[in-house]
Amino acid sequence: MRLSKTSEYALRILSFMINSDMQVFSAKYLIDTLNVPDKYLRRLMTDLSKNGFIKSLKGRDGGYIFAKNANTIHISQVIDAVEGMDRYEGCIMGFGDCSDSNPCSLHENYAPIKEQLIHFLSTTTISELKSTNVLKF
Amino acid sequence: MRLSKTSEYALRILSFMINSDMQVFSAKYLIDTLNVPDKYLRRLMTDLSKNGFIKSLKGRDGGYIFAKNANTIHISQVIDAVEGMDRYEGCIMGFGDCSDSNPCSLHENYAPIKEQLIHFLSTTTISELKSTNVLKF
DNA sequence: TCAAATTACTATATGGTGGTAGTATATTAA
DNA sequence: TTAATATACTACCACCATATAGTAATTTGA
Numbered sequence: 001m002r003l004s005k006t007s008e009y010a011l012r013i014l015s016f017m018i019n020s021d022m023q024v025f026s027a028k029y030l031i032d033t034l035n036v037p038d039k040y041l042r043r044l045m046t047d048l049s050k051n052g053f054i055k056s057l058k059g060r061d062g063g064y065i066f067a068k069n070a071n072t073i074h075i076s077q078v079i080d081a082v083e084g085m086d087r088y089e090g091c092i093m094g095f096g097d098c099s100d101s102n103p104c105s106l107h108e109n110y111a112p113i114k115e116q117l118i119h120f121l122s123t124t125t126i127s128e129l130k131s132t133n134v135l136k137f
Numbered sequence: 138m139r140l141s142k143t144s145e146y147a148l149r150i151l152s153f154m155i156n157s158d159m160q161v162f163s164a165k166y167l168i169d170t171l172n173v174p175d176k177y178l179r180r181l182m183t184d185l186s187k188n189g190f191i192k193s194l195k196g197r198d199g200g201y202i203f204a205k206n207a208n209t210i211h212i213s214q215v216i217d218a219v220e221g222m223d224r225y226e227g228c229i230m231g232f233g234d235c236s237d238s239n240p241c242s243l244h245e246n247y248a249p250i251k252e253q254l255i256h257f258l259s260t261t262t263i264s265e266l267k268s269t270n271v272l273k274f
Numbered sequence: 275t276c277a278a279a280t281t282a283c284t285a286t287a288t289g290g291t292g293g294t295a296g297t298a299t300a301t302t303a304a
Numbered sequence: 305t306t307a308a309t310a311t312a313c314t315a316c317c318a319c320c321a322t323a324t325a326g327t328a329a330t331t332t333g334a
Contacts, residue, residue, distance in 0.1 A: 001224070001225060001227070001229045001247070001251060001254075002139055002224040002225060003229060003230075003231070004291075004292090005231065005291075005292065006291075006292075008229075008230050008231035011229075011230050011243075012230055012231075015230070015241075015242050015243075019242070026309090026310070026311095027310080027311070028309095028310085037292080037293055037294080038293090038294080039293070039294055039295075040292065040293055040294085042311070042312080043293095043312090043313090045311085046311075046312060046313085049311095056310090056311060056312085057301090057310085057311085058299080058300045058301055058309095058310060058311050058312085059299095059300050059301020059302055059309070059310055059311080060300095060301055060302045060303065060308065060309045060310065061301085061302075061303090061309075061310080062300085062301070062302095062309075062310045062311065063310075063311090064311090075243075083291090087138070087139040088138060088139060090138070092138045092140060092145075092148075093140075093145050093148050093149055093152070094140070094142065094145035094149075095273050097273075098273065102273075104152075104273050104274070105152050105156070105266040105267075105268045105273075105274060106148075106152075106212075106261070106266065109257060109261060109265075110138070110257065113250070113253050113254055113257055114138060116250050116253065117138075117250050117254070120246060120247065120250055124243070124246060128246075129242040129243065130242075131242050136232050136234075136235065136239075136241050136242075137241070137242060141321075141322095142321075142322065143321075143322080163279090163280070163281090164280080164281070165279095165280085174322080174323055174324080175323090175324080176323070176324055176325075177322065177323055177324080179281075179282080180282090180283090180323095182281085183281075183282065183283085186281095193280095193281060193282085194280085194281085194331085195279095195280065195281050195282085195329080195330045195331055196279070196280055196281080196330050196331020196332055197278065197279045197280065197330095197331055197332045197333065198279075198280080198331085198332075198333090199279075199280045199281065199330085199331070199332095200280080200281085201281090220321090
């Protein structure tokens with residue numbers, strides 16, 4: 001589906017956090033567990049903090065913790081924060097002015113599929129990633 | 138939906154060609170009409186030729202022409218030729234081993250949407266881009 | 275035959291995403 | 305108070321997609 005790698009990382013991290021019993025997650029722990037590059041993960045966590053999904057606890061025994069209930073964090077919001085949702089909402093052929101009333105030649109057939117995708121991303125929350133029978137996060 | 142820009146260009150070009158009465162299209166004509174960068178379009182046309190969608194006629198009055206019936210060219214084939222379809226077929230969170238039997242936490246909900254998307258791209262042909270009431274290509 | 279029109283090829287530049295390195299800052303247990 | 309453990313910030317690097325430039329090769333009308 002081609003989310004950016006950053007979006008993939010963000011979703012994996014939040015999915016891992018919601019599926020763990022722990023409350024506070026140090027960057028080091030997430031890096032070792034999830035195989036996300038060290039500094040890249042740290043920067044991403046700061047980004048996710050600034051966007052209010054998680055908050056950071058500095059100093060000894062610090063780490064990251066959800067800043068709000070995971071059932072209020074929608075996948076589309078996470079994607080929007082780290083790479084922007086625009087690209088998924090636009091015309092499949094890249095026309096800036098493509099719409100129902102001024103469609104490109106693929107619009108009619110593609111619109112319903114895009115509609116479903118956006119609906120999926122904007123209604124599914126991080127808490128729905130909690131699963132008992134899923135091995136990967 | 139975030140096809141690569143190259144895929145967007147390719148689809149726009151083929152869509153334009155199928156909607157025109159002309160048979161042979163010079164690079165210069167396509168460049169002027171479709172606002173695709175000069176050398177980039179030329180290289181893309183060569184690429185599309187090598188993949189058998191169009192063929193080139195060299196020399197004076199040369200240009201490009203469909204190499205086979207447009208109803209045998211599927212959108213997925215064009216995408217596959219210029220950027221690869223892999224990215225659209227993989228896991229939404231980027232897990233290499235995500236599958237029905239070994240799903241990620243989004244798999245169950247995302248799989249049907251991805252299925253529709255792939256079905257759309259692999260069953261729609263260039264000839265279906267022909268339209269009488271569409272202004273853009 | 276030759277000049278014009280055209281595509282093909284090769285090399286290079288640019289911009290953005292992903293990734294790395296080093297330093298600064300904050301917190302807390304001892 | 306201080307050393308250890310964290311996160312935050314800033315700068316830089318690498319790769320790939322996109323874009324540009326210049327030259328070579330091919331065809332054909334006159």
